[in-house]
Amino acid sequence: MLLTKCSIAGISIISSVIIIGLYIFSMNSSLLTLTNPLVVYAMTNAASHSEHMSEMNHDPSNTTTSEEDKKRFCGDDIPNSNLYVSEYTLPIQCSQPVGIAVDKDNNIWIASGKLGSLLVFNTKTLEFDKIIKIPNWPEQKRIIGSMIWEMKFDKNGNLWFTDELSNSIWKYFTKDGKFENYRLLEEGGYPQSISFDSDGNVWFTQFFGKRLGFIDPSKVITNTTEGISELDMSKQIDFQTMGPISNGFGFTNTNTNTTNTNETLWFSTAIFPMGGQIIKYDIPSESLTIHDVTYTHSVPFSIAEDENGMLWANSHIANLFFSLDPNTGAVKQYATSNPSASGNLTTLPYYNEYRDGKVWFNEHYGNAIASYDPENKTLVEYYVPSQNPLWVNSSNPLRFTFDNNGSVWFTEWTENKLGVITKDRLDQIPITLGVSKNKLVLDSKNNKSDSIDIYIHENILNASKIINSTTGNEAANSINKSLNITMDVTSSIAKNGKLTNLTSSFSQDNITSGKKPADETGPSPQLNTTLTIAPTKDVIPGNYTLTVSAKPNKDITVSKIVDIEIK
Numbered sequence: 001m002l003l004t005k006c007s008i009a010g011i012s013i014i015s016s017v018i019i020i021g022l023y024i025f026s027m028n029s030s031l032l033t034l035t036n037p038l039v040v041y042a043m044t045n046a047a048s049h050s051e052h053m054s055e056m057n058h059d060p061s062n063t064t065t066s067e068e069d070k071k072r073f074c075g076d077d078i079p080n081s082n083l084y085v086s087e088y089t090l091p092i093q094c095s096q097p098v099g100i101a102v103d104k105d106n107n108i109w110i111a112s113g114k115l116g117s118l119l120v121f122n123t124k125t126l127e128f129d130k131i132i133k134i135p136n137w138p139e140q141k142r143i144i145g146s147m148i149w150e151m152k153f154d155k156n157g158n159l160w161f162t163d164e165l166s167n168s169i170w171k172y173f174t175k176d177g178k179f180e181n182y183r184l185l186e187e188g189g190y191p192q193s194i195s196f197d198s199d200g201n202v203w204f205t206q207f208f209g210k211r212l213g214f215i216d217p218s219k220v221i222t223n224t225t226e227g228i229s230e231l232d233m234s235k236q237i238d239f240q241t242m243g244p245i246s247n248g249f250g251f252t253n254t255n256t257n258t259t260n261t262n263e264t265l266w267f268s269t270a271i272f273p274m275g276g277q278i279i280k281y282d283i284p285s286e287s288l289t290i291h292d293v294t295y296t297h298s299v300p301f302s303i304a305e306d307e308n309g310m311l312w313a314n315s316h317i318a319n320l321f322f323s324l325d326p327n328t329g330a331v332k333q334y335a336t337s338n339p340s341a342s343g344n345l346t347t348l349p350y351y352n353e354y355r356d357g358k359v360w361f362n363e364h365y366g367n368a369i370a371s372y373d374p375e376n377k378t379l380v381e382y383y384v385p386s387q388n389p390l391w392v393n394s395s396n397p398l399r400f401t402f403d404n405n406g407s408v409w410f411t412e413w414t415e416n417k418l419g420v421i422t423k424d425r426l427d428q429i430p431i432t433l434g435v436s437k438n439k440l441v442l443d444s445k446n447n448k449s450d451s452i453d454i455y456i457h458e459n460i461l462n463a464s465k466i467i468n469s470t471t472g473n474e475a476a477n478s479i480n481k482s483l484n485i486t487m488d489v490t491s492s493i494a495k496n497g498k499l500t501n502l503t504s505s506f507s508q509d510n511i512t513s514g515k516k517p518a519d520e521t522g523p524s525p526q527l528n529t530t531l532t533i534a535p536t537k538d539v540i541p542g543n544y545t546l547t548v549s550a551k552p553n554k555d556i557t558v559s560k561i562v563d564i565e566i567k
Contacts, residue, residue: 065094069143072390075415080385082555083466084425085369087386088418090119091128096144097411097418098398099151099161103174106404110411110418111161114145118159118172121418123403134170135179149399150193150244154217155200162191162204169194169204169215180222182215185230189213193244195265197283198251205242205267210234212245212267212281233269236288237277243268244351249305266303268313276300278311278324291324296331297495298322302361304354306374312359314349319490319497321349321361321372333492337381337549337557339366346496351399360400362410367394369408369421372561377438379547379559380429386415395419424465430483430552432457439563440546442502442535449534452562454506456485456527456550458513483513483552487529490547491564493540497547501539505532533564541566 065074074094079087090097095112097119102108108121116137120130140146146165153159159172168183169191184191189209194202202215211230220227233239248264263283270276271294278300280289291311293300298320300313311324315333322333336347347366352359358371368381387393391414400410406423436453487509490497507530531548544566549559 065143070094072388073143073414075386075388075412075417077416078386079417082383082385083428083553084382084421084555085385086420086422087384087412087415088121088126088128088420090416090418091131092117092119093416095119095416096413097416098413099148100399100401100409100411100418101151101153101159101161102401102403102409103153103159104157104404108401108403108409108418109151109159111148111151112145113148113164114140116145123407132172132177138165140165150191150204152194152196154196154202160194160202162194164190167191169202171217171220180220182220182222182228183225184209184213185211185225185228192242193246193267195245195247197263197265203245203265203281205245207241210239210242212242233279237269237279237290239269239271239276241270243270243301243303246303246305249307249309249354264305266305266311268300268303270299270301274299278303278313280326289326291326291329293322293324293331296322296333298331298333301349302351304352304359306354306359310374312352312354314352314361315495316348316350316364317346318495319347319349319366320492320495321352321359322492323374332545334372334379334545334561335490335492335497335547336363336366336370336379337547337551337559338488338490338497339363353400353402355402356406360402360408362397362400364396364398365392365394367397369397369400369410371426377561378433379549379557379561381557381559382421382426383555383557384410384412384419385555386412386417386419388414390414424462428461428466429558430459430461430556431485431550431558432459433548433550433558433560435548435560435562437562439565440533442533442539442564442566444535444537444539444541444566447535447537449532450564451530451532452548454487454529454531454548454550454560456511456529458483458527485511485513485527486551487511487531488549488551489531489533490549491544492547493542493544493564493566499533501536503534503536506530507532535566539566 077089079089092112094114096114097110100110106123110119116134118132119128122129146163149162151161157174161170167189168181171180190207192205192207194204204213210233212233213230216227245265245267248262251262265281268278275294278291298315299317301316302314304312314321319336320333322331324331339347348364349361350364352361358373360371362369367384370381372379384395384397386395395415396413397410398413400408408421410419434455440450440452442450487506489504491499494500511527544564546562546564547559549557551557
């Protein structure tokens with residue numbers, strides 16, 4: 001099979017506090033032991049909502065959950081909303097959803113790794129209308145269910161998904177209502193992420209397995225390892241864990257013209273406490289290209305390629321995301337906005353996707369869905385209204401996807417909720433930022449500072465695209481009213497986004513806009529503030545970026561990225 005020949009064409013490295021263990025912060029390590037592979041195969045039909053609810057209400061894994069654990073992992077069953085995000089509670093308690101996918105009919109599919117079910121949400125009726133029980137799902141002995149990180153539909157409309165505890169990958173035949181289960185070659189691999197190639201083959205990465213996996217659907221036999229082969233990456237690279245896998249730009253598994261398909265796979269590897277690689281696997285030539293980015297002190301997790309061949313990755317132990325030019329090896333890092341308002345020290349950017357000229361990613365502890373437009377250097381962060389104080393005010397929005405209309409859907413792992421930012425709402429941004437220049441230059445030897453003017457333009461929002469039955473009264477009443485804008489600044493000079501060994505000051509850090517006339521259709525008068533950055537003697541010279549942020553309300557932050565050179 002493939003995976004037999006490897007040529008190394010370059011090297012890069014990054015570190016990662018792997019988030020497979022995101023629950024390490026609040027769980028005893030003894031709970032994290034992986035079980036032996038599960039032997040299962042069955043035909044199943046979709047259970048009715050009432051039948052499955054009755055079954056779930058008597059499931060022993062629910063009845064043994066303590067009240068404290070329910071607060072931590074089951075949510076409050078209260079769907080919240082703001083100007084951008086609407087939430088829907090899951091029909092099964094303590095589902096712990098992670099992976100998410102959309103089918104051709106625009107239904108949203110998620111999974112309960114705790115109770116062993118697939119849940120289908122109808123985006124037209126805005127209700128869960130199907131619950132499908134995964135056969136022979138074992139009783140969960142630990143508080144956390146199996147982590148189902150990835151769910152994807154193949155070109156035939158069948159659903160593939162990963163399963164941590166059984167150390168396997170499932171396939172659900174949607175037309176036949178049949179499940180098959182394919183076991184990884186070695187125990188403890190922990191399948192994390194899957195991608196398809198133009199021939200319909202499945203490629204996957206493993207958190208702990210250190211192997212790039214391959215599944216030939218024409219050769220698999222359920223409950224066995226038949227049809228699976230793996231490339232041992234540890235023979236090529238020194239690392240401890242792998243990140244998710246993605247296809248090259250423009251790939252679609254429904255493309256029938258394979259000659260024009262980008263048959264490239266991207267994924268990352270990591271070494272603790274710091275170090276890792278961004279890796280390209282070229283399927284036709286069966287070759288590896290390894291980009292070492294250790295020197296950046298970043299943690300690459302989730303790789304997305306844009307139309308220009310630029311790679312985008314997240315640093316999941318920090319407040320940073322970054323770009324890599326694979327032709328030159330040049331890396332540029334960017335900070336998210338300051339998460340201090342939520343009580344967090346880091347935002348932890350997680351999975352990403354490149355779509356419509358923007359890099360989209362979720363902020364695990366920043367509790368936000370974010371987009372970055374590289375052309376106009378604008379970062380927009382949409383905040384999730386549910387916040388769990390036991391998780392530092394995060395709902396753990398671990399995975400997201402786009403539906404067929406361009407709306408963003410995401411899971412809230414510890415809140416038992418499904419969230420959405422509809423396409424109409426995504427574009428209703430209350431302010432636009434402009435800057436007087438694109439780069440600041442500081443001279444640390446001569447204590448020379450630099451300043452930049454920030455221009456804030458208010459935008460008229462289309463209330464009909466924001467207000468619906470899920471919009472809270474407070475949010476609805478705030479549309480097109482005067483804004484109280486809070487200014488802030490972060491930088492890539494430090495992993496946590498702080499301005500280490502720099503000082504900053506705004507001429508106005510709190511700006512109140514004028515109230516707009518009801519019949520006003522044009523832009524509001526421009527608001528201004530000036531940001532001054534000064535070096536200290538201990539600052540490290542180099543090229544960095546600043547993220548200048550304006551927060552007009554608690555639901556959104558808009559930021560402008562500018563360069564900063566320190567001499």
